Amino acid sequence: MSVFEHSVRLGPIYLMPGVTRWQAVTLLLSAFFSLGLMTFITVGQTYILNAHLGIPTDQQGTISGDLVFWTEIITLALFIPTGILVDRLGRRLIFALGFLLLALTYVLYPTAQAVGDLYLYRFIYALGVVTVATALSTVMADYPLEPSRGKLVAIVGVLSGLGIVVINQVFGTLPKQLTAQGLDAIAAGYLTHELVAGIAVMVALLVYLGLQKGTPVGHEERLKVRDLFVSGFAQARNPRILLAYLAAFIARGDQSVNAAFLILWGNTAALAAGMDASAAIKNGTIIFVLVQVVALIWAPIMGPIMDRLDRLTGLALAMALAALGNLAVIWMSDPRPGPALVFLILLGIGQISVYLAAQSLIGQEAPRESRGSVMGAFNVAGAIGILSITAIGGRLFDHIAPYAPFVLVGAINILLFGLCLIVRLRGPAKLTAPSRG
Numbered sequence: 001m002s003v004f005e006h007s008v009r010l011g012p013i014y015l016m017p018g019v020t021r022w023q024a025v026t027l028l029l030s031a032f033f034s035l036g037l038m039t040f041i042t043v044g045q046t047y048i049l050n051a052h053l054g055i056p057t058d059q060q061g062t063i064s065g066d067l068v069f070w071t072e073i074i075t076l077a078l079f080i081p082t083g084i085l086v087d088r089l090g091r092r093l094i095f096a097l098g099f100l101l102l103a104l105t106y107v108l109y110p111t112a113q114a115v116g117d118l119y120l121y122r123f124i125y126a127l128g129v130v131t132v133a134t135a136l137s138t139v140m141a142d143y144p145l146e147p148s149r150g151k152l153v154a155i156v157g158v159l160s161g162l163g164i165v166v167i168n169q170v171f172g173t174l175p176k177q178l179t180a181q182g183l184d185a186i187a188a189g190y191l192t193h194e195l196v197a198g199i200a201v202m203v204a205l206l207v208y209l210g211l212q213k214g215t216p217v218g219h220e221e222r223l224k225v226r227d228l229f230v231s232g233f234a235q236a237r238n239p240r241i242l243l244a245y246l247a248a249f250i251a252r253g254d255q256s257v258n259a260a261f262l263i264l265w266g267n268t269a270a271l272a273a274g275m276d277a278s279a280a281i282k283n284g285t286i287i288f289v290l291v292q293v294v295a296l297i298w299a300p301i302m303g304p305i306m307d308r309l310d311r312l313t314g315l316a317l318a319m320a321l322a323a324l325g326n327l328a329v330i331w332m333s334d335p336r337p338g339p340a341l342v343f344l345i346l347l348g349i350g351q352i353s354v355y356l357a358a359q360s361l362i363g364q365e366a367p368r369e370s371r372g373s374v375m376g377a378f379n380v381a382g383a384i385g386i387l388s389i390t391a392i393g394g395r396l397f398d399h400i401a402p403y404a405p406f407v408l409v410g411a412i413n414i415l416l417f418g419l420c421l422i423v424r425l426r427g428p429a430k431l432t433a434p435s436r437g
Helices: 021-052 057-089 091-111 115-142 146-172 174-180 185-210 225-237 239-272 277-308 311-331 341-365 368-399 404-426
Strands: none
Touching (some): 021 057, 021 091, 021 115, 021 185, 021 239, 057 368, 091 115, 091 185, 115 368, 146 185, 146 341, 174 185, 174 277, 239 311, 239 368, 239 404, 277 341, 311 341, 311 404, 341 404, 368 404
8 A cells, every 4th residue: 555545745745655735835934934024134234234333335245144053053053953852852842942032133133232232032933044044954854755856855945035025125125114204214123123023923922833743753763862962963874875975065055145245235236326324235135035936936846856857966057057057146246136047046046956956855864763853963064065165255345356256156166066966966966756656
């Protein structure tokens, strides 16, 4: 009897036996809000640096890069312990806690009186990112049957991208709308961040009530904490898991470069053209949102492709697309929506392709009994990517050219493309879409 006959179907997605449609819907809703709430920090931070703190634009690249750097130092230390908690205490509790920590961040962020305060609030934000990211990636690995994994990851990618677009577009442009109605710039910043915090609280309640209780393995199957602690790193002996970790490194680095430096590039270029702070952040937000719209459109195309290819072949394809998008930015001289449209399209395709390919590969390869710990290690690799690329990228942005951080990412994409081919050619293919017979 086929495993399909014991599973529930949600649209094109076949779910693991025991997973209900409502639990899968809760996962999809949480995906919509997760990345949107995490990435809004960049939009809000840029507004605060300008309107609240009055930081000169020629210093903002380094400040933004350093804030991300220290955030990732914290996440680097906490992803493995969080993965252990996800395996031991269950997904939904840790997931809900993460959204509450994000809410606290957005309540505190506009109260900053100096850049030093932002570093303190970034610590709370880092705790929120660690818990949300680890729980989301673990649940996303738990719920689908293997032949549907690429499609579920694609749907999660679409909803995540849509969440980024909606949250960053609505709340990124809200300060301008509020100031146009007579509210002063600082009050507009407070109100915007408080509304975002309220959304995070509501999502915390949703995931706590809607996701599966406990963990996918019984109590007697659970690994000891010591074994879970080393499991993520030990699994890297599997070359496919190692490549998934490397893909996480560049996928998170790519997302961070787009979030931090694309917005900043559009903002600083607009200020240099004579726009005020609200109009400038709107320009930076719009070009960032356009990249996410392209990613949203491309994900349903890439997801089914991932289910028909060996996961490593799909990852190699994704790296090639990302390299093209990042290196093409060298020729993007005018960061406005019209002149930059072709480049923004290529960036969006490359960014989402690597995300989908990395998540599909690690979801296939991660063992069930230590999945949270493996996802913790996967996210550690992503944190190292952000840590390395944004710290270097901020200085490249300020001292070489705004396109320099993107070129750095493109060069790494080319390197990993070659590694994917080597591992793929040396090992047998793994079928990802077996017959239902």
